[in-house]
Amino acid sequence: xxxxxxxxxxxxxxxxxxxxxxxxxxxxxxxxxxxxxxxxxxxxxxxxxxxxxxxxxxxxxxxxxxxxxxxxxxxxxxxxxxxxxxxxxxxxxxxxxxxxxxxxxxxxxxxxxxxxxxxxxxxxxxxxxxxxxxxxxxxxxxxxxx
Numbered sequence: 213x214x215x216x217x218x219x220x221x222x223x224x225x226x227x228x229x230x231x232x233x234x235x236x237x238x239x240x241x242x243x244x245x246x247x248x249x250x251x252x253x254x255x256x257x258x259x260x261x262x263x264x265x266x267x268x269x270x271x272x273x274x275x276x277x278x279x280x281x282x283x284x285x286x287x288x289x290x291x292x293x294x295x296x297x298x299x300x301x302x303x304x305x306x307x308x309x310x311x312x313x314x315x316x317x318x319x320x321x322x323x324x325x326x327x328x329x330x331x332x333x334x335x336x337x338x339x340x341x342x343x344x345x346x347x348x349x350x351x352x353x354x355x356x357x358x
Contacts, residue, residue, distance in 0.1 A: 221351050221352065221353050222351070222352050223256070223349050223350065223351050223352075224349070224350045224352070225249060225259070225260055225263055225347055225348065225349055225350075226244075226246070226347070226348040226350070227263055227264065227267065227272070227345060227347055228240070228345055228346055228347075228348065229267075229269055229344075229345045230344065230345060230346065231335040231340075231341050231342065231344045232273075232335060232344065232346065233332045233333060233334065233335060234248075234273050234277075234314035234315075234316075234330070234332045234334075235332055237273040237346035238273075238275070238286065240346065240348070241275075241346065241348040241349075244348055244350075245350065246348040246349055246350040246351075247275050247286055247287055247348070247349055248273055248274055248275030248276075248286060248346060248347065248348065248349070249272075249274050249275055249347040249348065249349040250274070250275045250276070250285040250286070250287050250289055250349065251274070251293075251294045252289060252293040252294060253293050253294050254294060256294070257294055257296065257325075260317075260325075260347060261324075261325050263347075264317075264319075264325060267345070268343070269343050269344065269345045270318055270319055270320060270340075270343045270344075271316055271317075271318050271330070271334060271340060271343055271344045271345070272316065272317040272318070272344075272345050272346060272347050273314065273315070273316060273317075273344075273345075273346040273347070274315040274316065274317050274327070274347065275287065275315070275349070276291070276314075276315030276327075277313055277314055277315060278302065278304070278313045278315075278329060279313070283302075283315070295327065296325075296326050296327050297326060297327050297328070298318065298320070298323060298326040298327065298328045299323070301326075301327065301328045301329060302327075302328070302329035303329060304329060306331050310331045310333075311331065312328075312329040312330050312331050313329065313332075314329070314330050314331065314332050315327060315328075315329065315330070316328045316329070316330035316334070317347070318330075
């Protein structure tokens with residue numbers, strides 16, 4: 213029998229403080245049965261931001277990555293439902309020329325939480341250590357019908 217999803221998919225979010233690479237964060241969320249957070253609209257962004265307001269962290273890995281000029285969500289969702297880039301981003305390369313192809317949510321320069329393309333080895337910098345985390349999203353379907 214074919215199962216048809218009925219109702220809405222709801223998401224819950226888990227914030228974890230950990231100095232890790234984007235690739236490690238992808239694995240951590242997958243192991244727990246979720247995925248790095250994907251943001252589909254402003255309302256979802258506001259839900260995530262509300263959970264970040266009491267944190268002292270500045271960098272959170274999100275479930276986005278780029279190949280060339282194109283951005284993708286790791287879930288296969290269509291990119292572009294919501295974008296909130298930091299001014300001048302995405303830049304594709306760091307100041308030293310290192311590729312920036314991982315999506316990060318950061319809170320710097322009084323701009324609030326904005327999106328930034330980031331290098332995978334973010335925890336290798338003393339200035340970022342202890343200030344990195346990741347956001348796992350767990351999706352639950354309201355119900356099925358045969």
